[in-house]
Amino acid sequence: MKKTFPILGVLTAVLLIYALYQGLVVAPTERTMGDVQRIFYYHVPSAWTAFILFFINFGASVVYLIKRNPAADIVALVCAEVGVVFCTVVLITGPIWARPVWGIWWTWDMRLTSTLVLWLIYVSYLFLRRFSSGGQTPTLAAALAVLGALCVPFVYFSIWFFRTQHPQPVMGGGGSIDPRMLHALLINWLAFSCFAFLVCWSRYRLEKLQREVDQAHAMQSLLDPSGSVR
Amino acid sequence: MTAPTGITRVTLLKDLRLEWRSKDAINSMLFFSLLVVIVFSFSFDPTAEESRQIAGGLIWVAFLFAAVVALNQTWARELRNQVLDAYRVSPAPANSLFIAKTLGNFILVSVLEALMTPLFIVLYRLRALGPVWQLLLVAVLGTWALVVNGTFFAAMSIRTRSREIMLPLLLFPISLPALLAMVWATTAILNGEGARVWMALLVSYDLVFTTVCLLLFETVLNAE
Amino acid sequence: MNGNPYLFAAYAVTWIIHIAYLGTIVRRYTRLRGEIEQLKKPGVRSSGNSD
Numbered sequence: 047m048k049k050t051f052p053i054l055g056v057l058t059a060v061l062l063i064y065a066l067y068q069g070l071v072v073a074p075t076e077r078t079m080g081d082v083q084r085i086f087y088y089h090v091p092s093a094w095t096a097f098i099l100f101f102i103n104f105g106a107s108v109v110y111l112i113k114r115n116p117a118a119d120i121v122a123l124v125c126a127e128v129g130v131v132f133c134t135v136v137l138i139t140g141p142i143w144a145r146p147v148w149g150i151w152w153t154w155d156m157r158l159t160s161t162l163v164l165w166l167i168y169v170s171y172l173f174l175r176r177f178s179s180g181g182q183t184p185t186l187a188a189a190l191a192v193l194g195a196l197c198v199p200f201v202y203f204s205i206w207f208f209r210t211q212h213p214q215p216v217m218g219g220g221g222s223i224d225p226r227m228l229h230a231l232l233i234n235w236l237a238f239s240c241f242a243f244l245v246c247w248s249r250y251r252l253e254k255l256q257r258e259v260d261q262a263h264a265m266q267s268l269l270d271p272s273g274s275v276r
Numbered sequence: 277m278t279a280p281t282g283i284t285r286v287t288l289l290k291d292l293r294l295e296w297r298s299k300d301a302i303n304s305m306l307f308f309s310l311l312v313v314i315v316f317s318f319s320f321d322p323t324a325e326e327s328r329q330i331a332g333g334l335i336w337v338a339f340l341f342a343a344v345v346a347l348n349q350t351w352a353r354e355l356r357n358q359v360l361d362a363y364r365v366s367p368a369p370a371n372s373l374f375i376a377k378t379l380g381n382f383i384l385v386s387v388l389e390a391l392m393t394p395l396f397i398v399l400y401r402l403r404a405l406g407p408v409w410q411l412l413l414v415a416v417l418g419t420w421a422l423v424v425n426g427t428f429f430a431a432m433s434i435r436t437r438s439r440e441i442m443l444p445l446l447l448f449p450i451s452l453p454a455l456l457a458m459v460w461a462t463t464a465i466l467n468g469e470g471a472r473v474w475m476a477l478l479v480s481y482d483l484v485f486t487t488v489c490l491l492l493f494e495t496v497l498n499a500e
Numbered sequence: 501m502n503g504n505p506y507l508f509a510a511y512a513v514t515w516i517i518h519i520a521y522l523g524t525i526v527r528r529y530t531r532l533r534g535e536i537e538q539l540k541k542p543g544v545r546s547s548g549n550s551d
Binding site: 111163166167169170173174177178179181182185186189190192193194196197200201203204205207208211 | 432437442445448450452453454456457473477484489492
């Protein structure tokens with residue numbers, strides 16, 4: 047293992063603990079929702095991180111389509127997977143927040159619904175990667191990623207417009223935010239971004255190793271003359 | 277310019293002729309569409325007033341299922357006869373094939389919809405309060421949205437494992453904004469309200485996705 | 501700190517998900533490391549592996 051990884055790991059852990067402290071202790075208690083509102087400091091940074099990862103997936107997919115660079119393909123896969131993980135966190139912390147505040151687990155609230163559709167699109171991307179066979183996977187996946195990314199503005203607009211026609215209370219509230227809350231939010235976002243980077247890096251290395259092993263297997267079955275019947 | 281359109285026309289006519297001759301496929305799809313309408317009628321039994329509120333959703337979900345069934349089988353025939361490999365090595369532009377397939381699917385799905393709609397009207401005692409031509413426009417735009425993506429994803433799925441399930445897995449999430457627009461435009465028009473924004477959304481969705489599918493189809497066809 | 505169970509649940513679930521995912525990465529990595537050591541040994545037949 048390279049030396050930078052453990053160092054970054056420790057720094058990230060420290061940052062995450064500091065962010066936790068900011069979110070739970072330093073940030074003031076919200077007037078209407080109380081302490082439950084502190085879920086916000088995990089829910090929102092996870093969402094922002096997921097969106098950034100999906101955006102990188104789009105970029106990497108375009109690069110792959112143009113250059114057929116295997117590294118770009120791995121980056122695309124990694125960002126989609128880690129993005130889905132963060133998106134799952136958003137979709138679970140959202141209802142956990144909604145329940146005590148609004149009394150219901152789910153509401154077709156604009157943000158939650160858009161996040162759900164995004165999650166569906168990228169999960170379908172992961173299914174395509176799993177179900178398609180070796181050589182074509184990177185190209186097919188890249189094409190799907192481009193379509194998925196182009197769909198995103200439509201997702202947001204259609205759900206926003208639907209909500210203006212069928213209004214419902216917005217979760218998470220609008221309005222101005224206390225600077226100490228904003229500070230806690232940004233620290234958490236920074237911490238989670240560093241964490242996401244490390245997770246992506248680990249997943250990248252895993253994927254490279256997986257491909258090495260697959261190639262080694264392929265080489266062996268080619269070179270093995272004593273006819274191992276498959 | 278004549279060569280690509282010529283190829284498109286030839287391919288399209290071939291597909292339509294094949295569909296017409298192999299009555300099995302189209303008959304089973306028609307029957308399936310009928311079954312879908314009836315199952316929905318059994319499951320949802322609204323009053324005439326309520327039905328105007330939910331008909332948009334019911335109809336488009338039924339159309340979606342019928343479209344998936346139609347889309348799944350249109351590429352299967354090509355694959356069986358290794359026609360795709362022939363296309364890949366021929367100098368014909370891949371786009372011609374894509375347009376031909378999409379148009380063929382569009383016609384097929386529209387036929388299914390044309391048969392399902394009177395059934396829905398009768399079973400749900402539907403009466404549109406808004407202009408019918410708008411409903412037709414939404415039908416055309418919405419069907420195109422489903423079919424253009426569906427044809428593209430069907431081409432992707434045929435070389436995957438579990439190809440029948442891959443098509444809806446890929447198609448449904450990306451179609452959600454268009455589906456929202458189709459359903460609520462239809463509901464709005466049935467209730468005599470304006471659907472301009474939804475229709476604009478459908479038009480832009482169709483334009484964007486048709487363009488991108490055309491741009492990427494050759495890549496997908498030749499992916500190896 | 502506070503006694504709000506939903507707040508605790510949300511933070512706990514977040515870390516459970518992240519740790520579970522990291523766990524799968526670590527598990528697959530150690531298994532693959534083992535495999536590649538095996539493959540590097542001369543004259544060892546590879547056992548057909550698919551993931």
